[in-house]
Amino acid sequence: MTTGLVEPPERDGGAVPSIRVGAKKGRNVAAMGTAKKKPRLHNAVGLQRLFMLCRQVFDGVPGSVPSSRDVQRLCDILDGMTPEDVGLSSNLQFFQPKTKVEGNPRVTFTTIYNCDNFSLCLFFLPANAVIPLHNHPGMTVFSKLLLGSLHIKAYDWLDRDSELSSRADAVKEGIGRRLARLKADKIFTAPCSTSVLYPTFGGNIHEFKAITPCAVLDVLGPPYTMDDGRDCSYYRDIPFNPSSKAEEDGELYGWLEEIEMPKDGEMDVIQYLGPQVVE
Ligand SMILES: [Fe+2]
Numbered sequence: 001m002t003t004g005l006v007e008p009p010e011r012d013g014g015a016v017p018s019i020r021v022g023a024k025k026g027r028n029v030a031a032m033g034t035a036k037k038k039p040r041l042h043n044a045v046g047l048q049r050l051f052m053l054c055r056q057v058f059d060g061v062p063g064s065v066p067s068s069r070d071v072q073r074l075c076d077i078l079d080g081m082t083p084e085d086v087g088l089s090s091n092l093q094f095f096q097p098k099t100k101v102e103g104n105p106r107v108t109f110t111t112i113y114n115c116d117n118f119s120l121c122l123f124f125l126p127a128n129a130v131i132p133l134h135n136h137p138g139m140t141v142f143s144k145l146l147l148g149s150l151h152i153k154a155y156d157w158l159d160r161d162s163e164l165s166s167r168a169d170a171v172k173e174g175i176g177r178r179l180a181r182l183k184a185d186k187i188f189t190a191p192c193s194t195s196v197l198y199p200t201f202g203g204n205i206h207e208f209k210a211i212t213p214c215a216v217l218d219v220l221g222p223p224y225t226m227d228d229g230r231d232c233s234y235y236r237d238i239p240f241n242p243s244s245k246a247e248e249d250g251e252l253y254g255w256l257e258e259i260e261m262p263k264d265g266e267m268d269v270i271q272y273l274g275p276q277v278v279e
Contacts, residue, residue, distance in 0.1 A: 044275035046085035050077050050219070051113060051120065051277040058118040058221035062228065065140050065198055066221070074219065078144040078194040081217065086112065086122060087274025088146060088215055094124065095147055095213045104264050105129045110272040119223040122272070125150070125210035132262045133207040133235045138228075140221050141197045148214030149189040154203025155180035155237070155254060164253065177255040179240060180205060185252075187211060205235060205256065234261050 057070040066074070083089055090096075105126040112120040123131065125148070133153070158165050158179040165179050183203035188195070197203045208216070224230050240253040 044085075044277075046077065046081045047112070047120075047275050048277055050074070050081065053077060054118045054120070054219060054221065060117040060222065063138055063199070071140075071196060074142055075194045075196065078142055078217070078219070081144060081146070082191075083146045083215060085275065086146070086215075086217060090147055094126070095215075097126070097213060101126050101128055103128070106264070107131055107267045108270055109267040110270045112272050112274070113277050114223060116222065116225075118219060118221040120277075121218045121220065123208075123214075123216045123218065123267075125208060125214040125216070127210050127212050129210045129214075130264045131208040132265045133205060133237060133256070134265070135205045135233050135235070136197060136199075136220070136224075137230045137233075138199050138222070139197075139204075139224070139230065140199065142219040143195045143197075144217040145188050145190045145192055145195075146215040146217055147190050149187055149211035150214045150216065151187045151209040151211055152184050152195070152203075152206055153182070153209075153237075154184040154197065154206035155256060156183050156201050156204055157181075157256075158253065173255070177238065177257045179253055180237075180256045182252040182254060190214075232261075234259050234265055 053070075053074055057066045057074060105128060107126075107129050108124040110122045110124075112122060114120075125131070133155075158181055160166075160178070162179075183201075184195075184206070195203075197206065208214075222228075222230065224232055235256040236259050238255040238257060240255055
């Protein structure tokens, strides 16, 4: 591990991560890692610009969604961000594992900044790791893949009174399930553009599967909180029997069924020691 860098865990053969693990609620989580020194790769400008704009854009009004202009401004900053902006480097051993990981390794998570209106988070996915299909209730989320190749599958709910949802066969088949339209099902490789999802469109329910070790920077506005009914729900998707209607409009659909949090939904939490934001 390196001092001052956000180094995700190394998991050779499922070994315990060689970092201090432990969630610290609050802002500017600090301190992780030890061992040999490497040059600091901090470049706080990009992160600070992102933070300042988030403070302007996310006003904390329940249900509010950033304007298209503000979304574009945030995307412009995020598109220009590099791993070094959050203290990462593709040279870190996590991104160049010496051994192949078996099974589905756990995802690691760290919080750069968190307040009532928004949060800035990093996710580290070893190859084959999965963040299961989950939703973002009432949230606008920006995801910037900083490193790696990631398969993203994303759905949006179909209106319950839509023609497809109300068809007799769909109603019969859909007991305990709800129809959703497939919005994305493809592999993204860094560097790539920022993905944005909204409360009711843009792929609000998504799943990440790491093809190679990945780092994803997320901006969540507002963050998850059970207090305001923004808890995270998990789903499994079931193929929707293709119908003439589905074939006609060229869209793909799936049934989503809510499930308990899958085992691979559990994450390790580490502390963040990359560039800090200045309030
Ligand atoms: Fe998500």
